[in-house]
Amino acid sequence: MKKFIYYFLSVVFISSSLFAQEEASQMPKTGHSNTNKFKQLYDEFATPNMFRTGSGAPGPAYYQQQADYKMDIEIDDVNAKLYGNETITYTNNSPDVLTYLWLQLDQNMRSRESKTPLIEGSGFRPATTPARFTKAYISERFDGGFNIEEVKDMSGKPLEHMINRTMMRIELPKALNSGEKFSFKIKWWYNINDHVKDGGRSGYEYFKENDNKIYVMAQFYPRMAVYNDVEGWQNSQFWGRDEFALPFGNFDVNITVPADHILDGTGRLTNRSDVFTKDMMKRFEQAKKSYDEPVMIVTQAEAEVTEKTKRTDKKTWKLSAKNVRDFGFATSRKFLWDMMAVKIGDRDVMAVSLYSKEGNPLWGDWSTKTVASTLISYSRMTFDYPYHKAISVHAPMGMEYPMICYNFGRPRPDGTYSDRVKYGMMGVIIHEVGHNFFPMIVNSDERQWTWMDEGLNTFVQYVAEQDFGEKYPKALSPQHDAFPSDRGPARMIVPYMSGNQDFIAPIMTKGLNTYQFGNNAYGKPATALNILRETVMGRDLFDYSFREYAHRWMFKHPTPEDFFRTMEDASAIDLDWYWRGWFYTTDWTDIGVKEVKKYYLSSTPNAYGKRISDRYNIDSKDLVYLVEEGSEDYNDGMKDKSPTEASPTLKEYLMDNFTPEQRKAIVEPKYFYSVTFEKPGGLVMPIIVEFTYADGTKKKETYPAQIWRLNDNEVSKTIASQKEIVSIVVDPDLETADVDTSNNSWPKEVKQSEFDEFKNKVKG
Numbered sequence: 007m008k009k010f011i012y013y014f015l016s017v018v019f020i021s022s023s024l025f026a027q028e029e030a031s032q033m034p035k036t037g038h039s040n041t042n043k044f045k046q047l048y049d050e051f052a053t054p055n056m057f058r059t060g061s062g063a064p065g066p067a068y069y070q071q072q073a074d075y076k077m078d079i080e081i082d083d084v085n086a087k088l089y090g091n092e093t094i095t096y097t098n099n100s101p102d103v104l105t106y107l108w109l110q111l112d113q114n115m116r117s118r119e120s121k122t123p124l125i126e127g128s129g130f131r132p133a134t135t136p137a138r139f140t141k142a143y144i145s146e147r148f149d150g151g152f153n154i155e156e157v158k159d160m161s162g163k164p165l166e167h168m169i170n171r172t173m174m175r176i177e178l179p180k181a182l183n184s185g186e187k188f189s190f191k192i193k194w195w196y197n198i199n200d201h202v203k204d205g206g207r208s209g210y211e212y213f214k215e216n217d218n219k220i221y222v223m224a225q226f227y228p229r230m231a232v233y234n235d236v237e238g239w240q241n242s243q244f245w246g247r248d249e250f251a252l253p254f255g256n257f258d259v260n261i262t263v264p265a266d267h268i269l270d271g272t273g274r275l276t277n278r279s280d281v282f283t284k285d286m287m288k289r290f291e292q293a294k295k296s297y298d299e300p301v302m303i304v305t306q307a308e309a310e311v312t313e314k315t316k317r318t319d320k321k322t323w324k325l326s327a328k329n330v331r332d333f334g335f336a337t338s339r340k341f342l343w344d345m346m347a348v349k350i351g352d353r354d355v356m357a358v359s360l361y362s363k364e365g366n367p368l369w370g371d372w373s374t375k376t377v378a379s380t381l382i383s384y385s386r387m388t389f390d391y392p393y394h395k396a397i398s399v400h401a402p403m404g405m406e407y408p409m410i411c412y413n414f415g416r417p418r419p420d421g422t423y424s425d426r427v428k429y430g431m432m433g434v435i436i437h438e439v440g441h442n443f444f445p446m447i448v449n450s451d452e453r454q455w456t457w458m459d460e461g462l463n464t465f466v467q468y469v470a471e472q473d474f475g476e477k478y479p480k481a482l483s484p485q486h487d488a489f490p491s492d493r494g495p496a497r498m499i500v501p502y503m504s505g506n507q508d509f510i511a512p513i514m515t516k517g518l519n520t521y522q523f524g525n526n527a528y529g530k531p532a533t534a535l536n537i538l539r540e541t542v543m544g545r546d547l548f549d550y551s552f553r554e555y556a557h558r559w560m561f562k563h564p565t566p567e568d569f570f571r572t573m574e575d576a577s578a579i580d581l582d583w584y585w586r587g588w589f590y591t592t593d594w595t596d597i598g599v600k601e602v603k604k605y606y607l608s609s610t611p612n613a614y615g616k617r618i619s620d621r622y623n624i625d626s627k628d629l630v631y632l633v634e635e636g637s638e639d640y641n642d643g644m645k646d647k648s649p650t651e652a653s654p655t656l657k658e659y660l661m662d663n664f665t666p667e668q669r670k671a672i673v674e675p676k677y678f679y680s681v682t683f684e685k686p687g688g689l690v691m692p693i694i695v696e697f698t699y700a701d702g703t704k705k706k707e708t709y710p711a712q713i714w715r716l717n718d719n720e721v722s723k724t725i726a727s728q729k730e731i732v733s734i735v736v737d738p739d740l741e742t743a744d745v746d747t748s749n750n751s752w753p754k755e756v757k758q759s760e761f762d763e764f765k766n767k768v769k770g
Contacts, residue, residue: 043690044715047582050590051567057235062571063558070563072097073230073255080262080320081221081337086198086210088226093160095189096182096230104182108231108241109174113196115246116206117151121171122246148204149197152228156193165190172244174228192228207405208412213340213362216313220338220362222401222412223271225250229332232451234563242453248517249452249459252331254561258324263337265321266312268304270343270360270397271335272408273327281323293345294354300344300374306363313340327408329561331449334407336360336399344370348378351390355381361400368417368431372481373398376432379477380439383470387549388443388556396439404434406441413438425483429490432481436474437467448559455566456517457589461531462569468494468536496743499525499533503594504745513589514566533743534588541692541741542711543579551576583690583711593688595742598749599734600684600720604677605632607652612639630656632678648674675726681734684720684749691742697725698733706738 054060056067077092098104115122131138157167157176166177182188198221201209208224232240232251240251263269275281282290286303293301316339327333340362347354357377361369377398381391393409401412415431417423440463444450450458468491475482475489482489492498502510502525509521513531520526539548554576555569570585587593608631611619619626630653633639650657660669683693693709713721725731736750744750 042715043587043718044583044712045586047570047586050586051571052236055235058565058568060571061575062555062568062573063575064562067101068562069099069101069235071099071230071233071253073253075227075255075257075259075333077227077257077259077333078262079226079259081198081223081264083219083264083267086200086219087195088198088223089195090227091191091193092227093189093191094228094230095187097187098182098184100233100235101184102233102238103184104233105178107176107178107182107188108233108239109176110229110231110244110250110252111152111154111169111172111174112225112229112244112250114151114169114172115244116148116199116204118147118149120151123147125245148199150199150204150206152194152196154192154194154228156191158191160189160191170243173231173241194228196226198223202402207403208334211402213364216340217316218313218338218340220336220340220401222334222336222399222403222405224332224334224405224407227333230255232563236563236565240451240453244453245518247523248454248456250332251451251453251563252449254329254331254449257327257330257333259326259333259335260322260324261335261337262320262322264317264339265319266315266317266339267321267337268309268339268341268343268360269323269335269337270358271323271325271410272330272333273325274394275323276326277322277324281321290345293356294347296346297349298346300346300357300359300370302342302344304341304343306342306366306370309340309342310363330393330408331446332407334410336397336401336410336412338362342366342370344374346374346378348381350381350385353390355391355393356395357381358395358397359400360397364416365400366417367421368415368423368428369400372428372432372478373400373413373435375478375481376435376474377439379474380436380470383473384440384443384466387466387469388448388553389560391442392447392560393442396442398435398439404438406438406446408442408446411435411438411441428481428483432474432489433467433471433492436470437463440467440470443556447561448556449561449563451563451565452517454516455514456520456523456527457513457531458564458566458569460527461513462535464493464528464532465535467491468532493529493532494536495740496533496537497740499529499743500745502529503592503743507592510592512592531589534584537742538581538584541694541708542581542584543577547577547579548573587689587691591688594745595689595691596687596744596746596749597683597685597691597693597736597742598746599681599736599752600749601680601682602734602752603680604635605680606635606640606645606678607631607647607649608633608639608641608644609653609655610639610641627655646676648676650674673728675728677727677730679725679727679731680722681725681752682720682722683736685714685718686749687745690714690718693721694737694739694741696733696735696738697727697731698735699727699729700732701729703729 056065059065074095075092077090080089082089096107114120157165159165159179168175176190178188199206199209200212202211208222210219210221212219230253232253257273261269289301289303293303341360342363343360345356345358348357357374359369359373359377361373377396381396385391395409397410399410399412402414403412404414405412413431413434415427415434417427441459444463445452445459452459471489471491502522511520511526513526517523517527539545551573555572558572559568574581610631611626612631612633615626615629615631618624619629644652650660690711692711693713695707697705734752737744
């Protein structure tokens, strides 16, 4: 029966299109370029080669450089200075001959001569606070840049070098051939910034009441820049927004601090017995066996005693890390310290938190549990977390490094806190711990493609937040039955995508140059991936492909094309249209119901049928006629008739061509609709439609995005139904980030104005 229904519907509806085409003018029109939304991305993508394949996987000639560090670091707590000596061993794994090396001096962004403040506009404030006025017009700028004292080879001979703002070029004594290594030494120091007052991705927080500091340290050493097959040296200057591109290597770092400090950071603590007390060692062994609750390594009572007495002697903590791209650490005499074990695959990983008493009770209750839950969720979505620990440090910011991250969220002095503070703390911990996967392991270029770490990470953060809410329902407030994520669901990106196009940039824009950085680099790519997972691909296909990308590029340097190609390669879904629309343009989604026409069957020839009969020499009695409700051919007596009731010819056809058993299985529709969907928005998206029938039942249908391939403005679907359709709604669950839902319904919904809604609320 389905075949026959398609046949007679095609006669009535499709033949009209053919007839119209034959009647159209044959005059040639001006040619045009290919602007079809389904055009492949070959023009935008680089040609595959031996380094990066067309499948999105690393090629047989893929390479990456290695930078190994041995460092001795000392914190001068009295004067807030950092002193360092490092030996860098650089291995040239590229096929190229190198005559110089580039290093990053990111701390120079904070030097007194920094150009960063000069690239930002600043409005004049006719009235401001004394603190802001002093900082803007009176105070001398803080000088936190590197002071490079020595750059020498291993024999002690000075190496010629040049500093260009946040980059340093070192001239090699002789060319470094493929496969060769070069070692050299750098000695430096700098003033550590108060990142609470002056900002920054690291620094110290000062506590006046007991004259103590919490140090969260990063970008504290000259770091090798990336050299790769895509652009050679990645020596783009650091202006303060875009983060970092770094090669992998091994680190051995000795950090000297006041003897009463508690310290942790990237890598394994190799001299634990030297820096731990007997009680701490005992508690640490307990923590390694505790999977449900954190174990206190340093208690609040102990930390409160320590912060009141300052020792003048020193202690050195030794950390060793293998195959990491960076190094960070935190140290303070104020720290409480707790840990618990979390099972990842067949290994135990330590979830760790460092925080001051100002973070309690919130941090003691939830920080380490949040770390543990995050590692489980991200490992499920990507690969098993490969490092032995993940640390969450209490600081008034959010920032990430291998195995350690700094997270905000502080209760009031009396220990109470709002939902906003609680969920903010949990969300930022999930996000920053998640950065261990993107980009600390899947090592994309943050300086060039911010969305590849922030956007991908924010997407998995949303998944992990929902997991956390399910695992720890006690963490949720009574009014929430799920974790209230602020990024990920489609509806949350609508205000941004429907905003002023003068201040919106495509995702594929260098982070420094984007408007609305948070929406562009975090929110929109996360939403795009969430829609791709939930609506376009489905979870099974998406998750398989996403894991494939993560496995292919863990401990490597992927580009956007590697991600796009892998997602298609592993799923057998052509997604070029999706990448083009969501990542290369600022188009938005707007799909609506333009028109709905209802038809009934008739056996009486109508004017259109006669034209078809004459033109194609078909006997009029052999045609099935559908007439529009309310048209001049409409006969109310034929309403709600089944096809065989309305058409003797059709009944005869069924009797002649179908067996009795087949006829029993035939379902005859009584209602026929022509639904025209329009697309005022530029984005190509699937049409998700919910049909509501007169008996109250509903049915959802999804028409793939390819339905727009031949007409980017509107498309019609003919629907045959046994039951009368009383309502049609596009995107009923708000899955596609549709910016205008006023055209999504038939019959058209008449919505009250905000003023009328207000009047009804306060009526009486």
